[in-house]
Amino acid sequence: MLSLDVLGPGGPYRSRRQETIQGPTGDTVASLSLAPSLYVTRAMKALRRAPALPADTRIAALARAGRAFATGTVAGLTAQEYQHTVSVATGIPITVVRGATDDIARAAELIHLSVENARPAGAVASWRDPRARDGAAVWTRRGEVFAVHAAGNHPAVHQGWFDALALGYRVAVRPSRREPFTPHRLVTALREAGFGDEGIALLPTDHHVAGDILRHADLGMVYGGADVVSKYAGDRRVLPQGPGRSKMLITAETEWEPILDTIVQSISGGGGVGCVNATGILVEGDPSPVAAAIAERLAALPSLPATDERAVLPVMPVEPARRWDAHLRQRAAGTKAWLGGDGIVDELGDGSAVLRPAVHQLDSPFAEQLGTELNFPCAWVAPWDRDAGIRPLRDTLVLTAVTTDADLIDELVAEPTIANLYVGDHPTPWMEHGLPHDGYLAEFLMRTKTFRR
Structure with a gap:
């Protein structure tokens, strides 16, 4: 020890x-x-x-x-x-x-x-x-x-x-x-x-x-x-x-099938435990096919001990895992469960359990669940339209916008509560050293003063 x-x-x-x-x-x-x-x-x-x-x-x-x-x-x-x-x-x-x-x-x-x-x-x-x-x-x-x-x-x-x-x-x-x-x-x-x-x-x-x-x-x-x-x-x-409350937006003039890998990586990369993992997926048009495809891919992820070289999902003691499961069920009430509706706890037999992914479909881009961030891969898939505008996209650490609409991009760049914006086929966990995460920390630590000698 x-x-x-x-x-x-x-x-x-x-x-x-x-x-x-x-x-x-x-x-x-x-x-x-x-x-x-x-x-x-x-x-x-x-x-x-x-x-x-x-x-x-x-x-x-x-x-x-x-x-x-x-x-x-x-x-x-x-x-x-x-x-x-x-x-x-x-x-x-x-x-x-x-x-x-x-x-x-x-x-x-x-x-x-x-x-x-x-x-x-x-x-x-x-x-x-x-x-x-x-x-x-x-x-x-x-x-x-x-x-x-x-x-x-x-x-x-x-x-x-x-x-x-x-x-x-x-x-x-x-x-x-x-x-x-x-x-x-x-x-x-x-x-x-x-x-x-x-x-x-x-x-x-x-x-x-x-x-x-x-x-x-x-x-x-x-x-x-x-x-x-x-x-x-x-x-x-x-x-x-x-909380990061990171999101993806897919507008109607783009195709989601070619970027399915990016969507899944955004949700589950790094075990799905980070503030940069996507929890909200907003789709202009019918979100059901997107939710179904995400659920199918995430369902295939294996349940393994954390030290296994093939492990990709988080592990915790059984009792806390059950509490997370109960919390998810409570938060997801009234939504359509594509994955995880029958439970997310997969016990490994040694007192621990894997937290399996969950995918739920919402009826509105303003549903309160869209802001829910949990300690495992969990995605809330919602419809979005131009009338909703950028309101559902606010308070977001990372937003990946799959769109070609320059006017929309202008709005998203100008929105002060969106910390980082990636346009196109880029996973939300992408980061580069030297670029700000949630602004530069130095913006908070430093100031300028005029000096002359």
Whole structure:
């Protein structure tokens, strides 16, 4: 059994309060130390006292840490042992964990693209830039300490706070108690690469202490559901990261059959657990043939343990899986079930169960189910027409619009609640390093100020 320590300013710290992490079969995988309130306060003060590394040093250290994370032995685990542990503990398919490992390493290697692309074209990175002599906009931090309340649905979510380190913030990460393995490995690698014990910290806590981390930081980012978004909506210091509610739109002048692979990949890629997985499929015309084809393809996905090389679906303990099944049945009342209507729980016989995909057809593009996002591949297929317009497409992290209508594309690009727009045959989980995910994080972390010398 692994022991995951708090990683504070004095190095690893094993607290008296421990939380046991169990896998889907009920086996104990690790114990996680929980930092008490006083320790958190002292750790956050130490981060504030620590000087920022020079910019070039930070970029180089991130790249080294990414390579070590993906290929080296970190905190006593090889990369293969780490990946196996995450899969065993969380039920995320092992191939998905491997892909996330590579994505994290690549994000660390190319972090300079993200921060350079985010900086306004008319701003300089330092007051020492010769262009600042006669007056220029200088890009500066809005604070010194950044806190992250991380998610545990997918390992790759942790590349989302690299920008803060690259920009000179000292960072405190509160890991999810479901999946603390990735941030523990990352923080260890970053410390060894040059950020040191006071440049970045891992502060696992319970819910009572979690607020202390945000309170002692200048800025923070919090992952969670709609309740989290609502809680922090009015706090300018906190950037909430809520449900993705990603969608696809297929208009009548296009054909859906040639892009069926893309639709299925959008729904189920990466186990279907990500905020970029499509949950809403809107079709101009009759959605029934599309729903039937999606259901047929998803029904063919195998039910396997997460560590099986062929696994593509998430696994969890039987009882939580049954609760998800009951929740889906309640949410889907009144809809037409093409897949999953008779249950989504497929028990593996060892105390765990695969969460099978679900496909339901809605009567209206305004049905409330269209905004429902679950922790497994689940698609709501709805009709759409021009009278409905873009209202059903709002509040979307990624929208793939399969259309040739330039006026519609203009509207979608202009809609502020659609974070990313892909036009044509592109899966919603597509991402490219250096491009924004939900805007550039630097838009929140930085500001410009006029400087002249």
